[in-house]
Amino acid sequence: MIRVILFLLTNLSVTFMFGTVLFLTGLESNSIRSLIVFSSLVGFTGSITSLLLSKWSALRSTNGRIIYKPQTSMEAWILNAVRYQSNQLGIKTPEVAIYTSNSVNAFATGYSRNSSLVAFSTKLIDVMDKDQLQAVIAHELSHVANGDMITLALIQGVINTFVFFVSTVFSRSIMNMLSTYRNTNYVRSYGFLINYVSTMLLQAVFGMLASIIVMAFSRYREFKADSDAAKRVGWDRMIRLLVRFKEVTDPRPPEDIKTYCIHGQTKSFFNLFSSHPPVQNRIDALHNKTYE
16 A cells, blocks of 8 residues: 555655646647647656655655665565565565554565565564465565556556646636636736636546546556465465454454444445455455456
């Protein structure tokens, strides 16, 4: 989840700033063809920048420490396990980092299969045994081998382009309506501000809706990473990992208040904006070998 959230935040920041610069400097064109070019420029600048900065932003945000020289026997074991599985997959061994956190988590990021990073939280290492950690490593390296971050960047770039283009067209339509129903002095005095605010608001709304597509892809890739990892380390091992993960992350509220809980207890519209599917769904997919 961390890698997706950081990617989206960086992408949003860069896209917003770049779009604002283009807007304020008046570089947008009135022709549809030129607008498509500008939209693509804005869209892919944000996603590509996010991809290139993914390792740096992940390490900075988690205060992760890359293992160059293992300080403990567990660090040495993790490093060797990552190296061994990377050789099996035919990819360059990623940088390995550990970060202090009370969350049971691990993630993989990077701009290419041979320039990647896998990171593990201290809590994850504490609650998982080596057999389960092998499965975690297999899952994260599947993301690397499948080039999931690159594909995510391309999809996000297309969506950014669409959002920027549509929001600009809608904003111009609003301005045309104001020009028709309001006097010229009003439009001249407040038109620029209205155009800017409406464009930014429309980008936020369309961007939120379009993120459903990105999140759907992210959830699919989680299922696929589980399946690919299971083929290497065993289906039973992957299932045991997810069962253990569910045990240490799911709350256990009393039965009489379970109805009021929102931690994955019920299906909701907001699940569309989740980067990861419910753990039980992942377990069921492995049992059924849905993504084999």
